[in-house]
């Protein structure tokens with residue numbers, strides 16, 4: 047039975063589970079070990095069917111049930127109102143940078159397509175540049191001059207009256223700023239707010255009175271790369287450019303309940319397992335409390351230290367992505383090597399920012415943050 051040359055699947059899963067480290071990758075990012083264990087157990091035969099989820103027809107009743115459960119759970123977790131549709135697409139958030147204008151930038155005027163942007167970091171810049179291919183872009187506010195350390199105050203946003211929508215990146219993964227709430231900028235009077243929530247979706251509730259379109263690639267807070275979530279108010283489905291590819295036309299995708307083309311079935315299945323896991327954590331409210339505690343522990347540690355620093359204004363520090371610097375940058379390599387040796391992976395900062403970055407998404411347990419702080423304290427002490 048326990049032949050070491052031929053271990054059972056259960057033994058393999060057990061051994062691999064014991065090898066797991068704390069992975070601070072910005073994305074693709076850590077997933078709950080429980081979810082991966084369940085996926086491993088169901089890998090070869092999903093619930094007695096004799097086939098893996100990745101081998102099923104997307105039209106089979108088995109996959110239909112996986113798909114529908116994932117949609118229902120996501121709707122419940124985010125309290126998505128009935129007037130909004132949830133779409134599972136492909137193409138990632140960078141794909142959406144084109145797909146959003148293709149679907150929406152002609153809403154206010156097909157002749158003069160236009161969108162407003164609030165620039166808060168690297169990702170909103172990238173989105174704005176892509177949008178320029180499809181219409182006029184008006185920069186309503188930007189914190190570039192402040193090196194993105196704080197989100198421009200809404201009282202200074204210069205919104206135009208004739209834009210089809212206002213685009214925000216509600217968590218800037220690279221620079222580490224996050225909207226603590228989306229401001230009320232007159233959606234009641236017909237303004238449409240589009241939010242790229244790729245790196246914090248499901249980490250906190252969404253106020254559906256203040257955003258009308260939310261999109262997110264899955265690989266930060268949801269599951270594996272390959273599925274893109276788009277949540278869109280139903281009345282915004284009919285404005286696509288005639289040349290918008292059918293598979294990216296929100297109205298067409300919605301009419302087929304996200305089955306117009308073959309959806310990324312395995313990614314949807316894993317996302318569904320993550321949604322179930324989130325429900326067991328007390329839903330979004332439960333995980334939000336954990337995220338607050340994790341972020342507070344790390345920022346408090348950074349703030350009391352002269353050895354490390356975070357430069358972001360405390361009012362808009364991201365709970366998900368925490369960039370930090372060593373006062374003595376010549377120690378960066380030693381810091382990263384020591385972290386790796388302690389089972390703390392992927393802490394190197396984005397090349398455009400430098401320094402370090404700890405991404406502490408939903409699936410990062412508090413113990414991971416505590417282990418990071420312990421390591422940082424020890425590294426500081428040993429460097430003294």
Ligand SMILES: *Cc1c(COP(=O)(O)O)cnc(C)c1O
Pocket residue numbers: 073137138139140141169215217218219242243244245263266
């Ligand atoms: C990661 C990320 C993206 C890019 O996602 P892709 O899946 O690579 O297209 C876009 N926006 C934000 C906020 C991100 O964090």
